[in-house]
Amino acid sequence: MSEVTVVGAGPVGLAAALAARHHRLPVTVLEAHPEHRPRPGSRAIFVHRATLDLLDAIDPGLGRTIAHEGLVWRTRRTLWRGRPVHTRTYHGPADRIPFTSLPQTVVEDLLRTACHRAGAEICWDQPVTDIRTTPRAAELITAGGYCHRTRYVIAADGARSTLRTRLGIPLKGTTAPTGFAVADLTGEAGGLTPARVFHYRHPAAGGRNVLLVPFAGGWRVDVQCRDGQEAATWAATAARWLPDLLPGARPDDLSWSSAYRFHQKVAARFTDPHHRVLLAGEAAHLLPPFGARGMNSGIADAVAAARAIAEATPQALAGCARARRAAAHANVRAAASALAHLQAARPLRRTTQHAAALLAPRVARAGRWLDRAPFGPPLHTVHY
Numbered sequence: 001m002s003e004v005t006v007v008g009a010g011p012v013g014l015a016a017a018l019a020a021r022h023h024r025l026p027v028t029v030l031e032a033h034p035e036h037r038p039r040p041g042s043r044a045i046f047v048h049r050a051t052l053d054l055l056d057a058i059d060p061g062l063g064r065t066i067a068h069e070g071l072v073w074r075t076r077r078t079l080w081r082g083r084p085v086h087t088r089t090y091h092g093p094a095d096r097i098p099f100t101s102l103p104q105t106v107v108e109d110l111l112r113t114a115c116h117r118a119g120a121e122i123c124w125d126q127p128v129t130d131i132r133t134t135p136r137a138a139e140l141i142t143a144g145g146y147c148h149r150t151r152y153v154i155a156a157d158g159a160r161s162t163l164r165t166r167l168g169i170p171l172k173g174t175t176a177p178t179g180f181a182v183a184d185l186t187g188e189a190g191g192l193t194p195a196r197v198f199h200y201r202h203p204a205a206g207g208r209n210v211l212l213v214p215f216a217g218g219w220r221v222d223v224q225c226r227d228g229q230e231a232a233t234w235a236a237t238a239a240r241w242l243p244d245l246l247p248g249a250r251p252d253d254l255s256w257s258s259a260y261r262f263h264q265k266v267a268a269r270f271t272d273p274h275h276r277v278l279l280a281g282e283a284a285h286l287l288p289p290f291g292a293r294g295m296n297s298g299i300a301d302a303v304a305a306a307r308a309i310a311e312a313t314p315q316a317l318a319g320c321a322r323a324r325r326a327a328a329h330a331n332v333r334a335a336a337s338a339l340a341h342l343q344a345a346r347p348l349r350r351t352t353q354h355a356a357a358l359l360a361p362r363v364a365r366a367g368r369w370l371d372r373a374p375f376g377p378p379l380h381t382v383h384y
């Protein structure tokens with residue numbers, strides 16, 4: 001019987017396997033797809049300092065390596081209807097960067113290499129189709145009907161988690177009607193200075209809100225649309241509007257586009273009645289990209305799950321499930337506050353935003369609010 005089995009080799013599953021090895025636990029990862037499966041899009045480009053520290057704690061030097069692979073943009077700019085209203089530049093020390101920005105696939109590659117080095121076994125092409133738990137063990141059934149017995153499972157099998165479904169754990173929460181089109185551009189956009197730009201009511205986007213974020217190797221553009229249908233149309237026509245929203249970009253630079261909605265959903269429980277399984281990452285919660293809480297909080301789930309399994313007491317396992325579920329709810333509240341700001345559905349909020357835009361060039365507080373509010377409360381104020 002194995003000691004720990006992780007299901008899913010996304011960033012959260014790989015971090016869980018690495019954290020298990022940090023506690024000297026033998027670990028096997030079962031991944032549904034082949035090793036070199038396509039992983040389209042930049043996705044979780046923003047890796048917070050706290051995540052880099054967590055990764056350094058389970059594999060010394062890994063956080064630093066990821067930080068060096070990424071890009072640190074030091075300037076944040078806010079515009080209102082084509083007019084700059086606020087600019088902020090970070091002057092902190094280069095060796096203590098607050099985040100790094102790089103494609104999720106690069107983080108996954110570095111995690112996978114670290115897993116191999118640490119002795120975690122990864123079995124590709126092994127979709128798990130069912131799970132049973134008893135007070136002493138868990139049994140995972142893979143596609144060929146093979147039964148894999150293990151003492152503990154970390155379920156990191158993503159948003160459509162088979163394990164969560166088979167354990168009868170519902171996801172509870174909401175999906176906002178507002179849709180977003182997202183597009184990646186490869187290259188430097190004609191040498192544009194890397195800066196995160198939030199543009200309220202962008203004239204070239206028909207008055208929609210637009211977010212531009214540089215990362216190592218490219219730029220990402222998010223356009224806020226009325227609904228999912230409109231977002232799908234915008235995603236399909238990205239090559240046409242990209243040069244208008246990202247000066248210097250050419251239609252040929254477009255490398256990926258898609259549409260997404262704001263999910264704010266949390267699993268009703270993060271463990272089974274026997275405390276043999278802990279849910280982690282998108283198997284446990286669905287959060288919107290704004291605020292960058294998805295992968296970052298998933299890695300925190302993974303590290304906490306491995307620690308609880310190393311302790312191997314029902315109290316530690318139940319406590320981990322409770323604490324991570326509370327963190328997911330805190331993230332959902334933070335996402336709700338970001339969404340309310342982005343939607344500005346109430347006239348009072350729209351008027352307040354407009355007033356802040358008028359004041360921002362002279363009143364720093366107004367500019368800071370416009371700059372921060374689309375992402376929810378700062379991460380260090382939320383137990384993520």
Ligand SMILES: Cc1cc2nc3c(=O)[nH]c(=O)nc-3n(C[C@H](O)[C@H](O)[C@H](O)COP(=O)(O)OP(=O)(O)OC[C@H]3O[C@@H](n4cnc5c(N)ncnc54)[C@H](O)[C@@H]3O)c2cc1C
Nearest residue numbers: 008010011012032043044128158281282289292294295296
């Ligand atoms: C457009 C977009 C932008 C985003 N931006 C950010 C951001 O800026 N910051 C951030 O933190 N997050 C962001 N996210 C979210 C981030 O991509 C996810 O949080 C992250 O991928 C979740 O990792 P995970 O390992 O939980 O799940 P996944 O990455 O989905 O990995 C799950 C793995 O499990 C495997 N699997 C599934 N079912 C089975 C099974 N039955 N058996 C075995 N294996 C299975 C899958 O093949 C996959 O490899 C973004 C997401 C999107 C879509």
